[in-house]
Amino acid sequence: MRGIAGRAGRRFVSSLPALFGVLVFTFLLMRVLPGDPAIFFASGPNAGQAEIEDIRRRMGLDKPVPEQLLLYLKDIGTGNLGRSMTTGQPVLNDLRNRLPASLELTFCALLIALVLAVPLGILAALRPGSVVDHAVRLLCTLGVCVPTFVSGLLLIYVLYYLLGIAPDPTGRIDIFASQPPEVTGFLLVDAAIAGDWEAWWAAASQLVLPACTMALFVLAPLARMTRASMLAVLTSDFIRTGEALGLSRRRVILVYALRNALLPVITIMGIVFSTMLGANVLVEKVFSWPGVASYALDALLSSDYAPVQGFVLLMASIFVLVNLVVDLLYGLADPRVSIG
Template sequence: MISELFGRRRAKPNRGAIRGWLSTFVGVAATLFGLLLATFLIGRTIPIDPVVAIVGDRATPDVVARVRADLGLDRPLLEQFWIYLRHLAHGDLGTSVMTSRSVVEDVLHFFPATLELATTAIVIAVLIGVPLGVISASRQGSPLDNAVRIVSLAGQSTPVFVLGLLALLVFYVKFGIAPGIGQQDMGFQGAVPERTGALIIDAALDGQWDAFRDGLAHLVLPSLVLAYVSFSTITRMTRTFMLDALNGEFIVTARAKGLSASRVLWRHAFLNVAGRLVMVIVLAYAGLLEGAVLTETVFGWPGLGLYLTQSLMNADMNAVLGATLVIGGIYITLNQLADMAYRILDPRAKS
């Protein structure tokens, strides 16, 4: 008894789990380093001179050379990369030429608007897409199932910027039932104090309900366009997972026990696919944060995507690389969270 007790105390941790977590850590670190290297090389190889963007194309050669030396762009590429990593370790992404502020400040200012848009879109996509996918699978081959498949396929086949332009053309230009581009009307510009960075939340916290309704009206159309893209993926994957589950032996057993159709569908089949579905939703959310660049550009939404586009047009490479790095880092992080959620929610997943 005592030997068993001490034997349990001396039991070594699960080596497979340790190897799994170590492998995950190494994979994330390698991916982040690859992202850093890729963004750095892109910034140094594209035919845009950041020095000219700073001093202008009429500056004298002496001024251009001095600024290039101050920025360290006259040094070997390997040394430039080391300086880049050293600054990044201190949270320094450089200064934006376009805004004359640090890129970190700009990211903190613009990212909440992107988060507001993407979060609204994923909530809409999940609330509509998951039930439709489940019902479509339960009625395989029915007119409803065929309609859901066609709508989902159209959403995955059409570029998001085309959807955005069509939505503006129909609902803003043709029928006039949606507001124009931007996050709010001109009359509300600067009226809402910035607390969280999300306009409708800040307006609600400040009790400015007119500004809240205006912000919500501007949020509807771009969020619906983004939601349609994610809705298509979530609906199709939900339907696929549910069809696989409904053909399982445990469903036959549940039906043989006399359980109701709704209980078999939601309690047994749906819960069986929840782990995989959460992974799909998290990855879809990461894709929204990444793909909001085109949507924000079309709708003039003042988020990180529009900031990235305008920075690229102004040859503001510090801002371009900083925003790209942030978006890539978020995508990698959410990818790992999705994997962890899948392992926790699905007992069949190996650690």
């Protein structure tokens, strides 16, 4: 156990230079991109040169770039991510308010994807080349090649517009439902804590469509990975041992094969999670989901430096964190890892 913690610690320390690199790179990238924030945030198209200069000075853009970078790093060191020009709020607050929305969506999507992908992967591996295998392959291919905004809109069209089962696809909770008192920021958790099941249901039904859209997109890597590693494990010697000594089919597949086959799936899961959190901005846009990705996109379009830099830093940190968690999980799941 201590070995695993030590390894996690070492991994964390060794990822710090990468985090720093991300910081500097994003900073420089934002300066290189065309667009002048001072002009963008000036009161109007006919704002005077003096006003623009004033804004520029207030934002610290009149200083040379290296000095700006040092100031920025100093701010980061004191936990200050700057202020968003669009919302007028400190970036840290904005991110803190919006991150739970993204996390809740991503967690649910990952859960749905896993619940679907793992059994599908197993089924496909048990009968390679069969109808089931091909059906799973088709589903996975569709999931990857249909862009999320198309599948999201399709789901809305069918389930909301045609059938009327799903609620109005905007935001995290029906505007007429009462918002539960905020504890964690996760609506489902908060509603459950407050015992407000009506709000819970409202939030859950809002969540289903975007979560399914996201899940469909990441179904393929998870299901294909499960299938491939399951196929490899099923031909290994210890499965033959299990068969030779009369273990039940269920035990051989679920305890002997699946647990071994899930090891690489854990690794893929970490990558999939990080991707979903940051890159699925389209889902957030289609469903007007108040998450961090759409926030960062809006900021990027208006050359608002601070939120974009804050967002990239947040994503990089989450990526490191997720990798640590994956490492820990892997260490728990595979006794061979803790040595060496």
